[in-house]
Amino acid sequence: MHIGCPTEIKPQEFRVGITPAAAREAVSHGHTVTMQAGAGLGAGFTDEDYTTAGAQIAQSAEEVFANAEMIVKVKEPQAVERAMLRKGQILFTYLHLAPDPEQTADLLKSGVTAIAYETVTDRNGGLPLLAPMSEVAGRLAPQVGSWALQKANGGRGVLMGGVPGVGPAEVLVIGGGVVGTQAARVAAGMGADVTILDRSIPRLRYLDDVYRGVFKTRYASADATADLITRADMVIGAVLIAGAAAPKLVTKAQLSTMKPGAVIVDVAIDQGGCFETSKATTHQDPIYEVDGVVHYCVANMPGAVARTSTLALGNATMPFMLALADKGWKQACADDPHLLEGLNTHEGQLTNYPVGKALGIDVLSPSLAIKG
Numbered sequence: 001m002h003i004g005c006p007t008e009i010k011p012q013e014f015r016v017g018i019t020p021a022a023a024r025e026a027v028s029h030g031h032t033v034t035m036q037a038g039a040g041l042g043a044g045f046t047d048e049d050y051t052t053a054g055a056q057i058a059q060s061a062e063e064v065f066a067n068a069e070m071i072v073k074v075k076e077p078q079a080v081e082r083a084m085l086r087k088g089q090i091l092f093t094y095l096h097l098a099p100d101p102e103q104t105a106d107l108l109k110s111g112v113t114a115i116a117y118e119t120v121t122d123r124n125g126g127l128p129l130l131a132p133m134s135e136v137a138g139r140l141a142p143q144v145g146s147w148a149l150q151k152a153n154g155g156r157g158v159l160m161g162g163v164p165g166v167g168p169a170e171v172l173v174i175g176g177g178v179v180g181t182q183a184a185r186v187a188a189g190m191g192a193d194v195t196i197l198d199r200s201i202p203r204l205r206y207l208d209d210v211y212r213g214v215f216k217t218r219y220a221s222a223d224a225t226a227d228l229i230t231r232a233d234m235v236i237g238a239v240l241i242a243g244a245a246a247p248k249l250v251t252k253a254q255l256s257t258m259k260p261g262a263v264i265v266d267v268a269i270d271q272g273g274c275f276e277t278s279k280a281t282t283h284q285d286p287i288y289e290v291d292g293v294v295h296y297c298v299a300n301m302p303g304a305v306a307r308t309s310t311l312a313l314g315n316a317t318m319p320f321m322l323a324l325a326d327k328g329w330k331q332a333c334a335d336d337p338h339l340l341e342g343l344n345t346h347e348g349q350l351t352n353y354p355v356g357k358a359l360g361i362d363v364l365s366p367s368l369a370i371k372g
């Protein structure tokens, strides 16, 4: 199969969809890999690293999109990229369609067969292609949040760990999955007083057992959320219902109950965000203020640490990319029901139920799509 990997064009996105190691494996399986010139530079990989691995270099994105049977990327295709997709082509990348009707309409119109990293599952109920980036974003969240807490950035001027005689920052993490756990670990490591809220009691039990008091856990009732946000210096949004639009857990009216200069880091922004006042921002202009509360809502946080993120994402996507290339998407998805859950669009039809529900679009069952 001819696999193509363009340079990411989302603002300040420095990751790349294929590492030289993944290119080498694909070539050793008999596939052709074409990288857009310079695609790996932001992550520290030169064109020579790719040609040494057996890949070819194309001078433009147009050339990559025109020739590849499968496009492997990181972020959702931007409008100019969507215009280059076609029926019969596979797109393997993050999509986050539930909060994005425009992108969904374009993908359906193109006829492309789109497999979204974030809805591929594993046998433990996890999301193996989201998890590595959730680990990165979770570990970054207290780091960017503590920067936003500084006075010059509009924050309360509170130091995460406090100092002897002065208490630490209070950090509330809503959602104790991959992002939430990593965020809580790092915030606690910085010396903050951390509480995790989750709706899953088994998950709270696991966190309590494993972390033994490094942070506190609370059940995420609306009452507990309303109470804890009034005390927090930083609130990190980390909930997910796979594929679906994020539930709004803090309303605009509730912001006035928070401390002036408190910081919200809404990591769940890529699924629409879990604060009513969240809107996606970029690394170039990451924060804004609503009712005295600083909001950080960057939808591609891992792009900030592109080298680490590219290596972690590449490790996770490679076996799936190889299966798609070796067998073709229909056989690969027929053999692996977890990969089939990644199928979001095929030949003009939506094939993911939570996305269909969020957008009010009829869904073709993915198991019928592979038979068609």
Ligand SMILES: NC(=O)C1=CN([C@@H]2O[C@H](COP(=O)(O)OP(=O)(O)OC[C@H]3O[C@@H](n4cnc5c(N)ncnc54)[C@H](O)[C@@H]3O)[C@@H](O)[C@H]2O)C=CC1
Pocket: 118, 127, 130, 131, 133, 134, 135, 137, 174, 175, 176, 177, 178, 179, 180, 197, 198, 199, 200, 203, 220, 238, 239, 240, 241, 246, 247, 249, 266, 267, 268, 269, 270, 271, 298, 299, 300, 301, 302
């Ligand atoms: N902004 C960015 O750059 C990035 C964003 N993300 C996003 O972060 C979000 C979280 O991802 P993961 O941690 O991997 O998901 P996960 O599935 O591991 O964890 C989500 C947690 O939220 C909990 N939850 C669901 N509804 C809840 C509610 N109403 N109240 C409290 N808890 C609730 C679940 O029980 C689960 O423990 C996703 O939207 C993901 O796409 C991930 C990576 C990068």
Ligand SMILES: CC(=O)C(=O)O
Pocket: 075, 094, 130, 133, 134, 270, 299, 300, 301, 302, 303
């Ligand atoms: C998960 C995601 O959206 C990202 O890594 O950018």
Ligand SMILES: [Mg+2]
Pocket: 076, 096, 270, 299, 300
């Ligand atoms: Mg996005």
